[in-house]
Amino acid sequence: MLKSILSAALVALALVARAQSPSKPNIIFIYTDDQRFDALSVVQQEQGDKARFPWFSTPNLDRLAHEGVRFRNAFVINSLCSPSRSTLLNSRYNHLNGIANNHTGLSDTTVTYATELRKAGYNTAYFGKWHMGNETGKRPGFDYSASFVGQGKYFDCPIEVNGKARPSQGWVDDVSTTNAIDYIRENREKTFLVTLAFKSGHGPFQPPVRHQDTYAKVKLTEPGNEAALFPYKGQIETGRPGNNNANASQSKGGPWTANNEQRIRGYFGALKAVDENVGRILQTLDSLKLDQNTVIIFSSDNGFFFGEHGLGDKRAAYEESIRIPLLVRYPARFPKGKKIDKMVLNLDAAPSLLDLAGVAAPKSFQGKSWVPLIEDKAKDWRTSFLYEYFYERNNQTPTIKALRTERSKLILYPGEEGWSELYDLSSDPGESRNLFHTKEGEKLKTQLQGELSKQEKAVGYINPNYADPRPLDEHGKYVRPKRDLVP
Template structure:
C-alpha cells in the first residue's frame, strides 16, 4: 500500500511537471510567434530624397529594399510637422493637443502612457538608440542610449542609464553600432523585441561623414520648379486654374486684396534670405565678415571634430570657401540662391547617404541572423522637409512637402512585396499598429487606427476619409503661423489663426504643387462648404476646439511675459 501511495504521488508530480513544461513550451512558442518590431526613423528626411519615391536627387538602395520587400505608403502624413511633437504623437498615439507636447518648447507630460511601456508590460524586450529629442529617461525601455537634445554629428555625447558618455566617430555609424551590438549581445533571444533605431540625420546643420562629403560636394542637383516662388496664391482675372475665364460671381467670402499667402510670404525659411552662410553652407566666419556680409552666427558647426577630422574637413571645404569669396562680388540674388541651394543639397543628401548605408547594415543583420521572417521593419521620418520647393528649407507647414512623410514597411509572409498604398495614414497610427500586431489591446484614449488591415490585404476594413493637422509653435523659429486643417485624397483646407484669420483650399489632384488657393474661387464653392463642414466634424472627432486653441495661446503668452 505504501508503495502504491508513492507511485500515485510520483505520478501526480510527474503529471504536474509535464503540465508545467507544456505550459512553458506553449508560452515560449507563443512568444516566438509574436513579431519583433524594428522602428527606424530619421529626422527631417524628405520623401523626395528617397529613390523609392523619386530618384531625381539621390539613390537610396537600402531604404528602397523595404519598398521592394513590403509596402510603400504614398499618402502618409504627420499631425504636427515639428520634431519633438511628432515623436510624442508616435509614442502616445494621441494628437498634440491631448498628449500636451504641442511644440519643441513645452514639456512632455510623463503621465502619458506610451506604446513601448505597454509592450514592455506585455513581455517585449525594449531598446532605443539615437535621437529622442525630449526627456532624458524614456519610459518603457530596458536599454537606451540617446542623444541629448539635437545631438552632434561628430563625436557625440549619449545619455545612458549609467550616465553620459562620449563616443568617438560619426553619429549615424555609432547609432547603428549600438543597435547591432544590442541585437547581437544584449537582447534576450527568448523574448520578442521592440527596437527603436532613431537617426539624428539629416537634421540641420547637415554635416556628412568624410566618405560622403568628398563625393557630394562635387555634385550638382536639379533646381526645384518652385525655387523662386513669390507666394502668389490667388490668381488674377483670366489666370485661374480651374477654368479658362475668371467668373465674376460673388460668394460669401470676399477675396482679400493681397493675392499672396500671408503665411507663406511671412515664413522665415527662405534659402536666400534665411539660410545661414556659416552654420548651413559651411562658410568660415572670417570669410563672411571679410566679405561684409551681416548675418546671425550660430557658432562653428565643426567644433566637436577632433584635429584629424577637422583637417580632413578643411581639405574639402576650404577650397569651397575660397571659390565663394572670389565669386560673391559678382553674384546677384538669383546666383546666390542657386549657390546656397547646391550647398544645401550637397550636405543634406550627403548625410542621407550614411543613413541609407546604415539601414542596410541593420537589414543585413536581420537577414543573416534569421530574424527577418518574424520582424516588422518600419522606415519613416518625424516629418517631411522642404528641399528648395517654394524657395524653402525646414518644415512646419501643412503644405505638402512637410506634411507628407516617407513610410515604408516590410513584414515577410504578412505583407505582399512591392505594393504601393494610396490610403491616408498618419504617424498617429503607429502605436495602435504595433500593439495590434503584438496582440495587445490599445488604450481607448489612443486616436489612431491600426494599419494591419492595409498591411494584410483587408483593405475593405479601412474607412478613413480625412486626416487632421495642427501646428502651434508661433511666434518662434521660422515664423510659421499657427494653423490647423484637414486633407482628403482630393482636397486640403487650412485655417491660419492667432494674429491672422485666413483660409486656404487646395485641389490636391489638379494642383499638387499647391500654387492656387481656390478657397475664394466660385467654381469651388461647394467643395469649400463641404471641406469646412468636414473640418468642423474632424476637430470634434479628435477633441480639438477653439477653446483649446485659446488655452494654448494663453500658456504661450504667459510664458512670454
C-alpha cells in the same frame, strides 16, 4: 478509440496552425529626422521626369520597399520634431499630449507603445535622438536606452546610456546603429522592440566623412513652385533680427536652390549614410536568421522644404512638409512589393506596433492600426485628417489648422482669414494656385470647411494652454514687424 483519434487530430491541427502563425515578432522601428517622402530612390524612380533628385540612391531602403510594403500617402499631423516624436510614442494629437513645440519635455509617458509592449513581454530599447526639449535620463517606457540630449551633434556626441553620459567617437548615426546592433545580438534569443531614431537629416546637414563629397557635383534642380510663396511671409514680428526663423525662408535675392546648395548636398549625404546603416541592420538580421520574424518599420518625424514655396524648413502645411516615407517589411506575414495609397498618419504608428504584437491598443490612442490595410481587411478607412501646428515663440510660422483629403487641402490661420488657402491637389499637386478667394473654389471651400469642423470635433481640437502665446494685437491679428523708416 474514436475519442483518441479525434484528440490526436485536434492536436495535429493545433500544431499546424501554430506553425503557420508566426510567434510574436521582433519589432525594429527606425525613423529619421526631416526626411521628405521623396528622399528615397524608389520614389525618385517612380516620379520619372518629374523627379527633383534623380541622382539620390538608397538601395537598402529600396530593398525594404521591394521586400515589403510602401505607403505612398503617409503624413504627420504636426510637422515639427518634438510634437511628431511624442505622437509616434503615444498616438495622441499634440493639442492633447502636452507637446506643442520643440522646447517642452514629454510629461505624458504613462501609456506608449513601449510601455504596452513591455507589459506583453518584450525587451524594449531606444537608441539615438529622443528630443523632447532637452530631457535627460533613461528614456521612459524602455528597459534600455542609449540616447543623446536634445539635438546632440553629428560628431563625437555624448551618449546617455540608461541616463548616464558617456563619450562616443565618430558620426552619431553610425554610433547609434552600432549600439542597436549590439543590443540585437545580445537579445537575439528574446523577443525585442528596438527603436532607432537617427539625427539625420536635421540641420546642420553634416554627413560622415565618407559622404561629404558624394553629392558635391550633382546637378540641382529648382522646385517648380518656389514662386508660390507662403501668405504670411514677413507678416509676423518675431523679435529676431531680420524678422526671420533662420531656416524658414529665402533671405537674399536669387534662386533658393543656388543660395542653399550646400545644405541640400549635405542633407542627402547624411541620408545616404542612413541608408547604409539600415543595410547594417538588415545584414545583422540575416546573419542571426532573425529576418523572417522581425518587422522593420522605416519612417520619419516630418518632411522638409528645399525651396518649395520659398521655404527651407518644415512646420507649414504644404505637401513637402507633411508627407513622409513609410516602409514596412515582415517576411513571415506581409506580401512583397505592395503599394498602399490610403492615407496613414504618424498617429497610427503606436497602434500598429501593438497590433503586430497582438496587443490591444489603449483607449487613449487616437490612431488606427495600418495592419488591416496591408492584409486587405480594413473597413471605413479615413479619407481626410486634421493637421495642426501651434505658433512657437520667436518664429515666423503662425498657428495652423488644415484639412487634407485624398484630393484637396484647406489651410487656415486662425485670426488671419486673408491668409487662408485652398488647393485642388488632383489638378495642382504643387499647391501653386490658391482657390480660397475665387468663385471657382466656393463649392470646394464649403465642403472642406464642413469636414474640418467634423474632424475638429472628432479629435477634441483645442488651442492648448501649454502652446506658446501668439503675438497678437488688440484685433486678434499677429503683430506686424516694425518697418524701418527711410529718411
